[in-house]
Amino acid sequence: MPDARTDNLKWTIVVILAAMTPYALISFLAIQDWMLPYYLQILGLCCINITLVVSLNLINGFTGQFSIGHAGFMAIGAYLAAALTKYYHMPFLISTLSGGLVAAFIGILIGLPTLRLRGDYLAIATLGFGEIIRVVILNTPSVGGPTGFAGIPKLTSFGHAYLLVVLTVLVVRNLVNSDHGRACVAIREDELASETLGINTTYYKVCVFAIGAMFAGMAGSLLAHYMQFIAPTPSQIGFLKSIDLLIMLVLGGLGSITGSVIAATFLTILPEALRQFAQYRMLVYPVLLIAIMLFRPSGLMGGRELSIDFLKSLFYGKRAGREGEVA
Amino acid sequence: MQWQLIMVAQQLINGLALGSVYALIALGYTMVYGIIKLINFAHGDIYMLGAYFGFYAITRFHLPLLPAILVSMALAAILGVTIEKIAYRPLRNSPRITALITAIGVSLFLESAAQFVFGANFRPFPQVIPFSRIQLGPLFMTNRQLIMLGASLALMVILQFIVMYTKIGKAMRAVAMDKDAARLMGINVDRVISFTFAVGSSLAAAGGILVGMYYNRIDPYMGIMPGLKAFVAAVLGGIGVIPGAMLGGFLMGAAENMVVAFGRSTLRDAVAFAILILVLLLKPSGLMGKETAEKA
Numbered sequence: 001m002p003d004a005r006t007d008n009l010k011w012t013i014v015v016i017l018a019a020m021t022p023y024a025l026i027s028f029l030a031i032q033d034w035m036l037p038y039y040l041q042i043l044g045l046c047c048i049n050i051t052l053v054v055s056l057n058l059i060n061g062f063t064g065q066f067s068i069g070h071a072g073f074m075a076i077g078a079y080l081a082a083a084l085t086k087y088y089h090m091p092f093l094i095s096t097l098s099g100g101l102v103a104a105f106i107g108i109l110i111g112l113p114t115l116r117l118r119g120d121y122l123a124i125a126t127l128g129f130g131e132i133i134r135v136v137i138l139n140t141p142s143v144g145g146p147t148g149f150a151g152i153p154k155l156t157s158f159g160h161a162y163l164l165v166v167l168t169v170l171v172v173r174n175l176v177n178s179d180h181g182r183a184c185v186a187i188r189e190d191e192l193a194s195e196t197l198g199i200n201t202t203y204y205k206v207c208v209f210a211i212g213a214m215f216a217g218m219a220g221s222l223l224a225h226y227m228q229f230i231a232p233t234p235s236q237i238g239f240l241k242s243i244d245l246l247i248m249l250v251l252g253g254l255g256s257i258t259g260s261v262i263a264a265t266f267l268t269i270l271p272e273a274l275r276q277f278a279q280y281r282m283l284v285y286p287v288l289l290i291a292i293m294l295f296r297p298s299g300l301m302g303g304r305e306l307s308i309d310f311l312k313s314l315f316y317g318k319r320a321g322r323e324g325e326v327a
Numbered sequence: 328m329q330w331q332l333i334m335v336a337q338q339l340i341n342g343l344a345l346g347s348v349y350a351l352i353a354l355g356y357t358m359v360y361g362i363i364k365l366i367n368f369a370h371g372d373i374y375m376l377g378a379y380f381g382f383y384a385i386t387r388f389h390l391p392l393l394p395a396i397l398v399s400m401a402l403a404a405i406l407g408v409t410i411e412k413i414a415y416r417p418l419r420n421s422p423r424i425t426a427l428i429t430a431i432g433v434s435l436f437l438e439s440a441a442q443f444v445f446g447a448n449f450r451p452f453p454q455v456i457p458f459s460r461i462q463l464g465p466l467f468m469t470n471r472q473l474i475m476l477g478a479s480l481a482l483m484v485i486l487q488f489i490v491m492y493t494k495i496g497k498a499m500r501a502v503a504m505d506k507d508a509a510r511l512m513g514i515n516v517d518r519v520i521s522f523t524f525a526v527g528s529s530l531a532a533a534g535g536i537l538v539g540m541y542y543n544r545i546d547p548y549m550g551i552m553p554g555l556k557a558f559v560a561a562v563l564g565g566i567g568v569i570p571g572a573m574l575g576g577f578l579m580g581a582a583e584n585m586v587v588a589f590g591r592s593t594l595r596d597a598v599a600f601a602i603l604i605l606v607l608l609l610k611p612s613g614l615m616g617k618e619t620a621e622k623a
Contacts, residue, residue, distance in 0.1 A: 068431075120423060123424075128604055131596070132600050243431060250428060283440060289432035293426075294429070
């Protein structure tokens with residue numbers, strides 16, 4: 001009888017081994033100077049964005065809590081870690097972890113009162129908190145205030161970003177394919193019924209909020225030490241950034257980790273590749289978002305993961321992908 | 328002490344004028360939410376486009392102020408109905424999150440399109456009304472504030488009349504109460520929803536021109552903050568309740584000006600969000616809202 005725990009363990013090992021291959025390849029190319037530092041940096045940004053989107057997917061996609069203030073957690077992690085490394089000369093790892101933990105803590109503080117709101121109101125409340133965080137940072141002169149925080153030491157390498165993304169995907173994936181994850185999905189599907197069946201909805205909602213916030217905070221720290229500069233503008237840490245992440249999430253499909261990976265990569269590389277058309281970007285993105293919502297709201301992966309079933313269904317249509325399903 | 332009292336009173340007056348515009352925008356939010364349970368994120372941008380329509384009406388076509396406002400209101404109404412038809416109507420039966428994301432998309436698109444077409448710079452709004460002050464004892468009011476307040480109040484009175492004493496108003500209230508029952512009663516729900524969008528958008532456009540005239544400048548992103556603040560106003564007053572939106576608007580204007588009066592003007596935007604969160608935590612149905620049972 002296949003045991004879920006050993007299944008997850010097997011998957012973890014598979015993913016870790018599988019993840020080594022792209023890393024080895026990219027490192028090889030980088031060492032051989034066939035990959036320009038510019039491309040490596042874009043790949044690093046891809047990893048950071050994937051981390052952010054997967055952590056958002058945990059909250060929005062798997063637990064169905066509509067949070068659009070995610071950039072706020074990223075900002076907390078970024079600013080705190082940057083301040084720790086720059087002013088207190090703490091090691092990078094400690095700063096990043098601290099950033100993540102403080103972001104998680106703030107996530108709990110914010111989540112406890114607001115997660116009892118439903119859909120639209122939760123969205124606005126999280127948007128509001130995201131902006132409050134940004135405004136508070138904006139009014140903090142010790143971290144640069146409106147002119148931004150400059151001179152952050154460049155401590156992030158592609159390896160760090162890659163490590164974080166693998167860690168995030170593993171944690172989220174294993175979390176989702178466990179009892180806890182099933183509880184979260186139950187909350188997404190029907191909160192009242194879940195509560196009736198004895199699932200402590202508040203506990204799970206706040207938990208995923210905190211976990212998502214933690215990864216976002218760590219990703220923020222990595223980002224700050226990659227770009228060496230952060231500014232408290234809406235497009236970097238405010239609602240525009242949150243919406244950027246939301247677009248990536250929705251494109252990939254709510255509730256699909258592979259979808260998030262694909263979409264985040266695609267939407268990180270695309271603006272760089274089309275840099276000459278940068279002025280049209282903010283015209284195309286919203287139209288893309290509306291089009292997805294109108295024509296394929298379940299996203300690219302339709303809320304499913306990459307698996308043998310999924311690939312079969314692509315080739316043979318819906319019937320073949322479902323094994324053991326009655327008609 | 329007396330000096331401080333006067334300052335507070337003066338800021339209250341300023342807040343009244345500003346609040347009346349928030350009330351105009353909030354009315355659009357509350358009507359649309361009441362009727363299709365959607366937070367129309369794009370509403371703030373219709374306010375912005377209304378200001379631009381008025382700008383061009385006055386500068387390009389040399390219309391006086393009142394016809395410019397009317398033209399802008401009409402154009403905004405058309406725009407609102409079009410947006411509803413393209414982006415919101417197909418999602419009428421979809422999960423609310425889908426519609427919310429679409430609304431965010433429409434909002435971003437309008438802002439980017441406006442920046443593309445009009446340029447991102449601030450434009451000075453034409454000075455069609457010469458500036459003058461009216462003294463009321465130790466306090467004063469500018470004639471622009473009076474126009475803002477007067478025009479907003481007039482529009483609110485007209486709206487109240489439409490909603491309470493006309494057939495279409497009755498239809499709006501019926502659809503807001505129970506869409507399917509209204510349809511069974513023979514009301515053309517689609518048309519009523521379109522009308523609601525039209526009215527809400529035209530009010531927002533009027534607000535846009537009034538504010539453009541008051542602050543003497545317009546830009547493609549002027550709708551974001553007022554839009555969010557007006558949304559908070561609508562929630563504060565009770566979303567879906569029309570008098571609540573008016574009350575909420577005035578309260579938001581007063582609160583914002585109080586914050587500026589006490590020196591912390593950099594936090595004025597955060598105040599709106601703080602009020603929102605307080606309301607959602609303490610009395611989510613708003614000051615004048617109805618307590619509805621939480622449906623699954």
